[in-house]
Amino acid sequence: MSExxxxxxxYIRTTAQAVWDALTDGHTTAAFWYGRTNxxxxxxxxxxxxxxxxxxxxxxxxxxxxxxxxxxxxGFFHPAPGPxxxxxxxxxTYDIAELEGGVVRLTxxxxxxxxxxxxxxxxxxxxxxxxxxxxxLLETGQPLPDRLDIDHVVDCQPA
Amino acid sequence: MDKxxxxxxxxxxxxxxxxxxxxxxxxxxxxxxxxxxxxxxxxPGDAYKVVRVTGETAxxxxxxxxxxxxxxxxxxxxxxxxxxxxxxxEIEYRIEQAAxxxxxxxxSEFHYTPVPEAWQRAGREGWSLILSxxxxxxxxxxxxPPVTPSHPEE
Numbered sequence: 682m683s684e685x686x687x688x689x690x691x692y693i694r695t696t697a698q699a700v701w702d703a704l705t706d707g708h709t710t711a712a713f714w715y716g717r718t719n720x721x722x723x724x725x726x727x728x729x730x731x732x733x734x735x736x737x738x739x740x741x742x743x744x745x746x747x748x749x750x751x752x753x754x755x756g757f758f759h760p761a762p763g764p765x766x767x768x769x770x771x772x773x774t775y776d777i778a779e780l781e782g783g784v785v786r787l788t789x790x791x792x793x794x795x796x797x798x799x800x801x802x803x804x805x806x807x808x809x810x811x812x813x814x815x816x817x818l819l820e821t822g823q824p825l826p827d828r829l830d831i832d833h834v835v836d837c838q839p840a
Numbered sequence: 841m842d843k844x845x846x847x848x849x850x851x852x853x854x855x856x857x858x859x860x861x862x863x864x865x866x867x868x869x870x871x872x873x874x875x876x877x878x879x880x881x882x883x884p885g886d887a888y889k890v891v892r893v894t895g896e897t898a899x900x901x902x903x904x905x906x907x908x909x910x911x912x913x914x915x916x917x918x919x920x921x922x923x924x925x926x927x928x929x930e931i932e933y934r935i936e937q938a939a940x941x942x943x944x945x946x947x948s949e950f951h952y953t954p955v956p957e958a959w960q961r962a963g964r965e966g967w968s969l970i971l972s973x974x975x976x977x978x979x980x981x982x983x984x985p986p987v988t989p990s991h992p993e994e
Contacts, residue, residue: 689968690968690969694980781986782987809850814851826939
């Protein structure tokens with residue numbers, strides 16, 4: 682048995698390249714991802730490392746697909762000891778589609794959760810906040826106020 | 841209340857009052873609802889309608905609960921429901937303060953009957969577009985350019 686995939690779609694007035702750059706340039710994620718920066722060559726088979734503001738590695742994963750600026754897929758694994766580490770790897774995929782009128786549809790799919798999963802409830806709360814912040818940043822130049830307490834965000838139901 | 845079948849949510853830098861006004865305004869609704877106009881009463885039992893630009897009624901429902909600026913719960917009857925007439929649907933919008941200056945908007949769907957996966961997918965795309973459009977209007981002062989959502993293939 683496995684828990685349902687998590688899917689979140691957001692439409693952004695921007696370009697596919699701008700979405701790709703925000704996700705991969707190593708520092709822009711800090712503005713909308715609870716301060717996390719990332720490091721990777723984004724080449725298939727290489728590793729991506731997400732760091733918390735204090736420098737600790739929050740999660741890491743192998744790059745499975747990288748087709749800039751349209752599709753990126755990588756593993757999602759907590760290296761620090763604990764239940765999230767023990768759950769093993771899940772998979773994060775971004776599909777970035779340019780539509781008419783200068784609008785991009787970004788589809789985030791997070792898959793590969795066992796039943797029961799200790800990782801899925803947290804990512805269900807986190808992705809809507811992160812991707813809402815990404816949309817704000819790309820459309821207004823400003824991230825959402827960095828005051829959103831993730832513990833007060835209700836879980837997204839399986840969709 | 842029963843557990844919703846689907847929930848969508850988005851975080852918007854605005855106030856609950858501004859979001860409520862946009863969500864319930866007949867004049868502004870076409871900017872975020874695929875050109876459709878929403879007509880809504882002010883008390884439970886009043887009508888709730890979604891009217892297409894052609895004048896055709898897409899949704900002919902009623903207000904179940906209305907608590908400005910935090911909660912709107914409506915019956916959502918589609919006269920031309922492709923999944924068959926008389927299927928009960930309810931939609932609930934909730935607006936909550938998520939942080940200083942930021943609100944969370946969530947939309948819950950209650951179907952009471954199974955919804956095919958293709959329609960769930962289309963619903964997810966459609967609601968995502970609606971929530972994204974509301975956020976763009978409130979944060980940038982202008983609507984998201986029109987986008988045609990995909991339709992279910994079956």
